[in-house]
Amino acid sequence: MNEPSPGIVLIEDDPQIRRFLVAALEVHGYQVHEAPTAAEGLRLVAARQPDLVILDLGLPDLGGLEVIRRLREWYARPILVLSARTREQDKVAALDLGADDYLTKPFGIDELLARLRVALRHLAGRQTGDAGGRIEAGNLVIDAAARRVTKGGTDVHLTPREYQLLLALASQRGRVLTHRQLLREVWGPAHVESTHYLRIYMRALRAKIEEDPARPRWLLTEIGVGYRFADPE
């Protein structure tokens, strides 16, 4: 590997979790800087300008949400949040504030690595400009330039809204998008509370592009959070 290893700042107060994460991430070729508090974390991010921040939401000195708000004022790269089960509302709030993805503790390292790869790929895509606007998922092809969706070679007829919804998810492939984010993007800021639109449109969309809509392969539901277009991995 000639590329410099990606730098990560890990803001986490629990020493055991820090120990395990640092070990696991370094094994997989990341360069990790750890911070046990929000203040230390913010200082470290400013100093190191890492490619990605892993942030625990339950920090003792400053709320995780506040850290995201401050980071987002000057830091544009991915933020991955770690949350405990009791903080389900915080998770959604963190995503709405601009975090890129989340993981609920406890999690397996594979899951974390997958999320990291997705986030870093999007970062790379954002930096280099997306190639062609063509998204493939199995036999499903979304041609953004032609505004065309085919499944196994045959055209899938989507309404403009269905297409917008599909594109919103597919273009952020592998990333979770909250209900609010999707509603704002597809229906506009006035409809961020109208989750029932999403339910209806997702059902229709799945019926059109999924092989088995009852057990979808691509359009995944993140219960209590939002939707995710499955990563091909």
Add this chain to the structure above:
Amino acid sequence: MAAERPDARPDPDALLARVEREARAAARGRLKIFFGASAGVGKSYAMLEAARKMAAQGVDVVVGYVELHGRPDTESLLEGLEALPPRRLPHRDIELLEFDLDAALARHPALLLVDELAHTNHPGARHPKRWQDVVELLDAGIDVFTTMNVQHVESLNDVVAQITGVRIRETVPDSVFEAADEVELIDLPPDDLIARLHEGKVYVPDKARDALRAFFRKGNLIALRQLALRATADRVDAALRAYRASHAIAGTWAAAERVLVCVGPDALSEQLVRRARRLAHALHGEWLAAYVETPHLQRLPQAARDRVLRTLKLAESLGAQTANLSGDHVAEELLDLARQRNVSKIIVGKPARARWRDRLRPSLVDAIIRGSGDIDVLVVTSEPGAPVAPTVRLPKRSSRRSAYLKSLAMVLLATAVCAVLFRVLGSTNLAMIYLLAVVWVAARVGRGPSVLAAVLSVALFDFLFVPPYFSFAVSDTQYLLTFSVMLTVSLVVSDLAAQGRRRAAVARHRERRMRELNALSSELAGERLRERLVEILDRHVRGAVDGDVAVLLPDEHGRLQDPGLFCTRGRTPTPGQQNWFPVPGNDLGIAQWAYDHRRSAGLGTDTLASADAVYIPLKALQRCMGVLALRPREPRQLQVPEQMHLLDTMVNQAAIAIERVELAIAARNASVEVESERLRNAMLSAISHDFRTPLATIIGAATTLLSNAPGGIDEAHRRTLLGSLLDEAERLHRLTGNLLDLSRFDHGKPQLNKEWLAIDELVGATLAHLAGTLGPRDIRVEMAADLPLFPGDETLIGQLLANLLENASKHTPAGTPLEIAAHAEDDWLHVAVRDRGPGLPAGDANRLFEKFQRGRPEEAQSGFGLGLSIAQAIVQAHGGRIEARNRDGGGAEFAFVLPLKRAERPTHE
């Protein structure tokens, strides 16, 4: 013979009574009475002297009230003692000075001096009598010194009146005198007293002469002194008996005597009652006073009936049990009662009446003596000159005139019939037609009209149908017989009919009472809510007494609640239905007093009788449950003892019912506590077991991996150990997740974050989430087309589906198929998770949803069995239902329904 025998054990009941008395006495204040034969013997002086001695010993002595009568030597004794300022009661233009009970209670000294126990309080005081103030002081635990004279003892009132010719209105019930812990007789020989009187040491000089003439005759004083000595001696005797009984000293023991006195509407009755009291007391027995209300007595004017009630009240205040009977025959009813109650002596008055009447009809006294058997009968003659109740005429009834007209019409009808049949029938049979008319009138209309009918019939019959016609001359003397037969028949029949009617009326009256009480008790028995019980009592009391009713209930601090508040909270009074009345703040105080002292107060009672309502405490077995406030439209209603007994019975029944309900609630709370204690224990043991198992594996695997095995650990084994580490860690994760959910649901309903959800989407997401847990299984998903959205908390519904699926996979062999199906029907969303496993365990399927239940205890599968109870909590929080059942063809089905509309349906609890 009075030697104490070591083997003779005291009667346990008597001993218990003594212990109770001593316990009560310990809490109560002690009462000492300085007792004298008359005014001027130096009671107040002796009392103050004794008080000074106590004060010198360091006792907290306060002078509550002392009448000085301007006696300087008495006044000098007051110096140095703390005295309460008297209460000033405004009365017309002047101010009356009165003992201040509330100030005394607030000051709460160890010993309080209150002079003149027999004093009648001025209007506006709490109690009408001072002795009632003293009883309250004693109840509050304050020792009291007081004074009284022999003429103030209630039962000696007559005797004193006979001796002195002056009737004393101010009396003290014997029970108070007898309950005194100590009575000190202040004795002064009559000559000395008269000398003191002459020296002006008794009353202020200008009053002294009048008083002397009227009362302080030497003969009087000797007699009074004798009475006082005897009363004191009686008390000593009683104390000795109590001592003997408690120390098992054998002695003659008379069988308990019971005296029954018959009360009538005459003035003699009051004397009878007093005499009975004295007799019963002398015999150390109980006594009863009974009044038999016959139909004749029912027709007495109100004044006479009131006197009966007063007499009964007097008897009650003298310690008698009273009975109000009704029946036709006074003697029979009385003797029945006497036998029922094991009465040994009956006291009856012998009213003055003419001798011929005794001959004609045996008097009550004769009837009682004849039927008395082994009961002694004491006949007491009336005091000469005592007014005997005037014979009372029947009050005119409005229907009287129409009754006579009816009788006239019947006779005319009979005459008409006779006129028609005159040619056909003989005159004897015509008389029969008249007789028929007379009998009808007698039976249906009454005695007077029937006599009129008889006379008219005879006259008309004689005039029209007996030769010589159209003349009253009677040719044949046999018609005199016809006349007398008709008259006799009319009298006998009318009497019989009237008796029957009266009996029926009495029976109806009793039956109504019984029905009322039965209805009340059965209604009360079926009720579980305090508010409903109160409502029932309220309704029944209003049915029995015409007036306003309110029930005041205490809050948790024992303060009674304003019924107005209660009404707005408990029930809404409708405009037309004034079933409650606002109890003014002042009266709320009376109610509180009744509640605290567990005694009735207000109208018609001894306490604060000037109130316009009576406050009856709801006394249950253990404590007082509240107070019934009753403002009768006709205050006299409350004087009828029967009415008060009925009220008391109702109130008691309600009180016991309320207590029963409260005890049931307490018992339920206790059992809930026991249940949660049991649950806590079950949880702790489940936690320790279910946590320890995976932890054992984790620690074991981790130490193996870290250990320096001689040949190293080969790759295959390493992976196995790592795999079990991961599996067990995940198991712990699930357990903690369940415990977390449980704690969330244990604190009542969880906060639902409701949005519109699609069940098919949630099922898909949950299946994807659980892919690892479920393993390679055939999972059929049957979602009906066009499933409507439903309102719910997305996270919780996801949790619900996950718990049911996990439960299914945990309790079925790996690889067996699962089904999950959903459809909408009516306003409900139906979802079912089905398996082909071993099915539900035998027994109540719904027990599966209880916490810490596992389908099969022997199963090795762990997991607290919390999953299903969490699932049930989630379904219930959404207003749905969940059930478990066995499937046809084997396996189990867990099915739940959720409401489809946003409006929450009432939960089925």
